[in-house]
Every structure is written in structure tokens, then in C-alpha cells.
Amino acid sequence: MDIFSIITKLNAHPSPSGFEHSASKPVQxxxxxxxxxxxxxxxxxxxxxxxASKRGAKTLLLDxxxxxxxxxxxxxxxxxxxxxxxxxxxDTRILPAQEVIVLSDPPRRGVITSVPPHLDSVxxxxxxxxxxxxxxxxxxxxxxxxxxxANEPLKLRENFFSARALDDRASLAAILRAVDMLKNxxxxxxxxCAASTQEELGLRGAVxxxxxxxxxxxxxxxxxxxxxxxVDKSLxxxxxxxxxxxxxxNMTRKVSDCLLNLAKEKKIAHTVEVxxxxxxxxxxxxxxxxxxxxxxxxSIPLKYMHTPVETVKKNDIESCAKxxxxxxxxxxxxxxxx
Numbered sequence: 001m002d003i004f005s006i007i008t009k010l011n012a013h014p015s016p017s018g019f020e021h022s023a024s025k026p027v028q029x030x031x032x033x034x035x036x037x038x039x040x041x042x043x044x045x046x047x048x049x050x051x052a053s054k055r056g057a058k059t060l061l062l063d064x065x066x067x068x069x070x071x072x073x074x075x076x077x078x079x080x081x082x083x084x085x086x087x088x089x090x091d092t093r094i095l096p097a098q099e100v101i102v103l104s105d106p107p108r109r110g111v112i113t114s115v116p117p118h119l120d121s122v123x124x125x126x127x128x129x130x131x132x133x134x135x136x137x138x139x140x141x142x143x144x145x146x147x148x149x150a151n152e153p154l155k156l157r158e159n160f161f162s163a164r165a166l167d168d169r170a171s172l173a174a175i176l177r178a179v180d181m182l183k184n185x186x187x188x189x190x191x192x193c194a195a196s197t198q199e200e201l202g203l204r205g206a207v208x209x210x211x212x213x214x215x216x217x218x219x220x221x222x223x224x225x226x227x228x229x230x231v232d233k234s235l236x237x238x239x240x241x242x243x244x245x246x247x248x249x250n251m252t253r254k255v256s257d258c259l260l261n262l263a264k265e266k267k268i269a270h271t272v273e274v275x276x277x278x279x280x281x282x283x284x285x286x287x288x289x290x291x292x293x294x295x296x297x298x299s300i301p302l303k304y305m306h307t308p309v310e311t312v313k314k315n316d317i318e319s320c321a322k323x324x325x326x327x328x329x330x331x332x333x334x335x336x337x338x
Contacts (some may be wrong), residue, residue: 001180003317004161006030008153010169014103016070017087017200019146020044022103027172027195034179035193043208048193048261050179054311059190060328061215061293062179063206064172064222065199068165069306071100073130080142081113081129088200091306095128098308099150108132109150144330150309159314160239166310168199170300171178171221174317178324181317199282202264206282210289216336217255218277218295219289219327220283221320223312224273226301229325237301239313242269243320245298250279250287262326269319273299294338298323 009030015023027046028038035048045214046066051057067087076082082102086092096114101107109134130147134140153163161170171264175193182191192213196205210218224244225236237244263270278284279297287295300320303311 001177003177003314004155005177006154006173007161007163007166007169009064010172011153011163011165014070014101014148015066015068015165016072016146016148017067017198017312019070019103020197023066031176031193031195034176034183037219041208041212043205044197045205045209045212046195047209047213048179050187050191052188052190053186054188055188058216058331059192059208059213061213061218061286062175062191062193062324063196063207063209063218063220063286064175065168065197065282066172066195067197067200067205068148069200070149073102073143073147074140076141076285077129077144080134081131082110084130084147087146089306094307100130100147101150102130102132102141103146103148108141110147116137116170151308156311160311161314162309162311164308166302166312167223167305168221170302170312170317171223171320174245174300174320175221175324177317177321178328181321181325182328183331187328188337189328191328196282203282203285207285207289210286210293214290215285215293216333218283218286218293219255219298219323219324220281220295221298221300222281223302223305225297225305226303226312228303237271237273239301239303240315241271241301242316243323244271244273245297246275246279246283246299248274248275248279249277250275250283250295251297252287252294255294258330258338259296259298259323259327262330263323266322266326268322268326269315270323296327
């Protein structure tokens with residue numbers, strides 16, 4: 001399985017938060033290559049299901065969100081430009097002069113306006129518009145139409161990928177890689193992958209998944225900050241340092257300890273990320289779903305988060321996938337108990 005190929009396939013289908021429906025079917029089709037059964041719930045979450053070889057087995061939920069940050073059209077100006085606001089935590093500093101895709105029917109290419117440096121600057125977000133080249137007619141674009149950045153996946157040398165929505169497509173790719181590693185292994189647990197929706201708007205899809213799947217364990221896979229120019233090294237992780245294992249009150253201690261021990265035993269590159277409280281991931285809601293779910297968190301270092309040029313290192317995705325696979329095997333060997 002080629003990681004870059006999987007990420008490219010996932011990125012071919014825009015899914016801004018709250019508008020993931022256009023990506024649900026393609027993601028389901030991709031996941032069907034790795035799971036015996038797939039389905040989509042009413043909230044747009046996509047599930048891959050692999051049943052245990054015995055009845056009454058414990059269930060492990062692997063979660064990675066498929067929504068991405070984006071924009072949404074709020075109106076038009078009399079000159080034919082589109083007004084917009086953010087979907088999720090868009091970095092407003094990078095908006096001027098960005099290429100975008102307006103997800104109308106059919107989709108339209110556009111550019112975000114930019115004030116020349118020779119002239120006065122304007123306020124971020126409120127001072128910019130989308131130009132789709134229709135000065136006299138914007139009737140083809142309805143209010144409420146979502147918008148995504150137009151960047152295509154790009155290889156930076158052999159081991160680095162850059163693209164929009166690697167938060168969190170890189171994590172879903174890691175899960176699929178792990179499941180591919182397990183394809184010839186007999187499992188004594190039920191394995192369910194949730195490609196969840198609306199994480200960027202408040203972890204919403206994971207809440208639905210927690211109630212639908214009713215797992216005994218959950219392993220959330222997301223991204224964390226990678227070291228880059230201007231980024232505090234004490235708050236970030238060097239690309240190539242491996243998967244980051246979450247430790248703190250948002251993660252169940254026995255799950256974190258198991259992940260740490262497995263990473264050491266199997267010599268999987270890893271770091272430790274301490275979360276003193278809110279992790280900012282789906283682990284926050286899955287841990288307290290229903291009557292409580294034993295939850296762990298794995299994160300992939302990512303540069304330039306919430307921009308169209310998010311960048312990850314392939315080695316870190318591979319390290320994450322290996323640890324997921326080892327955790328599944330360990331849980332299976334214990335009959336669903338840690």
C-alpha cells in the first residue's frame with residue numbers, strides 16, 4: 001500500500017466541515033478495500049468493520065476525522081464578488097491571493113482577493129472576497145455553498161508530503177495502512193474504523209460514532225504540531241521523530257501505558273505528548289461517551305497546521321501505522337483486555 005497514493009485519493013474529494021457528504025461515498029469505496037463491511041450513518045460518518053473470529057468479542061474503535069477546514073459563501077457584492085466566512089479554524093493570515101474551489105454545481109475555480117502592498121491593507125476575513133470572474137452574474141453560486149483551498153498533494157523529496165486536509169487525512173491513511181498490515185492476521189476483537197465528520201466544528205461526528213459503535217476501547221489518531229521555523233520547540237515535535245503518544249487525563253492511563261510499552265518493545269519511533277487537559281481531538285468526547293470508553297491518542301507531527309500546505313513525513317505515518325497494528329494484535333492476544 002502506497003501512503004502517498006492513499007492520501008491523494010482521499011484529497012480528491014473535498015469535505016469541508018458540515019459538507020462531508022460528497023466525500024462519504026468515495027471514502028466508503030476506498031475503505032471497502034480494507035474492511036469486510038462498510039457503511040455510512042445519517043451524520044455522514046463512514047465506518048469500516050472487521051468482525052472477530054468469535055462471538056461476544058470486545059470492540060476497538062479506530063477514529064480519524066475526514067472533515068477539513070474551509071470557507072462558506074455568505075453573500076455577494078454588487079460588483080460580483082463572493083462574501084465568505086470560515087468553516088473551522090482557518091488561518092486568516094494566509095487568505096489573500098489563495099486559489100479556491102467553490103463547491104457549486106458545477107464547481108467553480110476562484111481566487112481570494114488581495115490588496116496590493118502599494119495600497120492600504122484591509123482587515124483579515126471581513127476585508128476579502130472570492131473572485132470567480134463573474135462581475136455581473138454570481139447566480140450560479142448560492143449562499144451557503146462551501147469552499148475549499150485548491151492545493152493538490154505535492155511530494156517534497158521522497159519522504160515529505162504537502163497538501164490541504166492532511167489534518168486529518170494523514171491519520172486515516174495511517175489507520176488504513178495498519179489494517180492492511182493485519183489483513184492476514186486472525187483477530188479476537190472486533191475492529192471498527194470511523195472516518196468521522198465535523199471534528200473541526202466541535203468533535204461532533206465522534207460523539208455519534210461512540211454511541212453507534214459502542215466500543216470497549218477507542219484509539220483516536222490525529223495530528224500534532226511539528227517543529228518548523230518560528231514554532232516553539234517545546235510545543236512541537238521534530239518531523240521524523242515518529243508517532244506521538246498522548247499522556248494525560250484525556251487518555252486512559254492503561255491504554256497510554258500499553259502504547260508506550262509496545263513502542264519501546266517493538267522499537268517503533270515515538271515521542272510522548274503531555275496533554276494537561278483538553279487534547280483538541282476526538283479523544284475528548286469518546287473518552288466520556290456512554291458509560292466511558294478506554295481511550296488512547298496517537299498523533300502525527302504536521303507542519304503548517306490549518307493551511308493549504310500542511311506537511312508531514314512519511315516515516316511518521318508509517319510509525320503510527322505500526323503502533324496501531326501492534327496495539328490491535330496485543331489487544332487481540334489478550335482477548336480484548338489490557
